[in-house]
């Protein structure tokens with residue numbers, strides 16, 4: 001169980017980085033780039049024709065034309081007649097909303113020495129910035145058109161460069177940093193001040209650590225008063241609050257304090273899930289990608305901080321608990337289970353592996369898993385009028401897969417078309433022979 005301390009250690013490093021950024025005035029410089037201008041999509045009308053459409057709310061449609069204009073879906077109708085000039089025939093592929101990952105770390109990467117980047121590995125800011133851009137492109141190529149990067153101060157530069165159309169990537173929302181029970185002494189007033197500072201610096205969301213690592217038992221670290229101050233101030237500032245909480249007590253305190261979303265929740269029990277339902281708190285547990293990435297690539301991490309034999313063994317032990325937790329959450333009526341991978345170095349672009357884990361090992365229904373990564377994830381980001389659905393008026397963030405992921409979740413790894421805000425970033429045609437099963441034909 002102590003495995004989950006490794007992210008904690010890493011978050012500690014990020015806070016250190018964050019302090020460095022503060023000292024160097026970097027936060028002030030990024031703040032000036034806040035509220036970016038959206039990339040200009042092509043003005044012309046494009047019609048997409050698909051044999052199957054998953055609309056992001058659980059509906060599956062056949063033979064649809066989706067009309068895209070100025071980055072938005074302006075019409076949707078049964079496919080009929082020849083496709084207009086410039087139209088894109090997706091053939092037997094399945095069209096669905098661009099996927100949304102509510103928890104990634106775009107600033108984490110594997111460096112040129114085949115190791116996880118750390119602040120003392122000699123990488124220049126330029127090298128790091130390019131690595132961040134590479135993570136963003138890998139994520140977009142994999143069909144994830146929006147991510148929430150629980151990140152550090154320089155995520156603002158990445159977010160804004162993508163939003164301006166300077167580099168390809170998903171829409172990025174970021175916390176720019178985080179707070180915990182010790183931040184600025186931890187008094188409710190100082191925590192509120194830190195929340196306001198993040199808001200001024202252009203944070204899209206507030207990230208809060210409310211429990212210890214699992215190594216230390218994962219128990220609550222923030223008092224109810226501290227959580228009420230942090231999440232309450234976030235709400236007052238019009239921001240969402242995303243809370244790292246492993247123990248049942250920590251997760252329940254977060255829900256009771258009106259925080260928006262609880263992350264991880266490995267020790268969540270029935271009472272915790274009931275509290276989350278009662279308060280309408282979004283819940284983002286992880287099934288396996290974050291653990292598998294560490295375990296399958298130990299050479300990248302071994303010897304850094306708490307990435308050691310004990311840590312790796314603990315992660316092996318945590319896997320069944322995490323998988324079971326997905327099933328328990330998915331079967332709790334009214335629980336707003338959303339999709340977030342906690343993708344760290346080496347996991348960017350592999351986000352769909354978490355969807356497969358959720359369905360195959362956590363026994364979540366495949367269509368529900370897709371909804372949790374589209375319309376429900378959009379709701380958790382308060383972008384439910386903008387993204388997460390194939391519907392008139394929504395942003396043209398659309399992807400296509402070889403095969404129907406609602407029937408065979410592995411199809412979510414076979415993304416071959418990516419459009420974001422009306423711009424096509426990828427269209428490599430059907431890359432595999434479509435079997436009856438992959439095409440979504442029920443046996």
Ligand SMILES: [Zn+2]
Pocket residue numbers: 007103104105150342
């Ligand atoms: Zn994380």
